[in-house]
Amino acid sequence: xxxxxxxxxxxxxxxxxxxxxxxxxxxxxxxxxxxxxxxxxxxxxxxxxxxxxxxxxxxxxxxxxxxxxxxxxxxxxxxxxxxxxxxxxxxxxx
Numbered sequence: 835x836x837x838x839x840x841x842x843x844x845x846x847x848x849x850x851x852x853x854x855x856x857x858x859x860x861x862x863x864x865x866x867x868x869x870x871x872x873x874x875x876x877x878x879x880x881x882x883x884x885x886x887x888x889x890x891x892x893x894x895x896x897x898x899x900x901x902x903x904x905x906x907x908x909x910x911x912x913x914x915x916x917x918x919x920x921x922x923x924x925x926x927x928x
Contacts, residue, residue: 835904835906835928836863837860837900837901837903837904837906838900838904839860839869839870839872839896839897839900840896840900842860842862842869843862843863843864844860844861844862844863844869844870845860845861845862845863846858846859846860846872846906846928847859847860847861848928851875851877853875853877855875855877855881855886856873856884856886856926857871857873857875857886858871858872858873858886858901858906858926859871859872860872870889870893870894870897871889871894872886872888872889872894872897872901873886873887873888873889874887874888874889874916874921875887876914876916876921879914879916881914881923884925884926885923885924885925885926886907886923886924886926887914887916887921887922887923888901888907888910888921888922888923888924889921890921890922891919891921898910898922898924901924902924905927906926906927906928907924907925907926907927908924908925908927909924910922910923910924911923911924911925
C-alpha cells in the first residue's frame with residue numbers, strides 16, 4: 835500500500851516489534867530509503883490486538899492524518915500517555 839506523507843510518496847511496510855505488536859514503516863517509493871517509522875511501541879500500556887500507537891509528534895507530525903486519509907488506520911478511539919506526549923491508538927486496517 836502506498837501513501838503520501840509530507841513530500842514523500844511512500845510504501846507502508848508492516849513489521850513487528852520484539853513484543854509482537856505491529857509496527858508500520860514508511861519507505862520512499864523509487865529509492866527504497868526509509869522515511870519514517872509511523873508507530874511507536876509502548877510495551878507498558880495495554881493496547882488491544884490489531885491496534886497501533888501512531889507517532890504523530892516531532893518529525894512525524896501529520897502522520898495520523900496521512901494514515902487515516904489513506905485508510906491505513908481508523909481514527910483513534912483511545913490514546914496512551916508516554917513521557918510528555920499523548921499517543922493516539924488506532925485500529926489497523928491493513
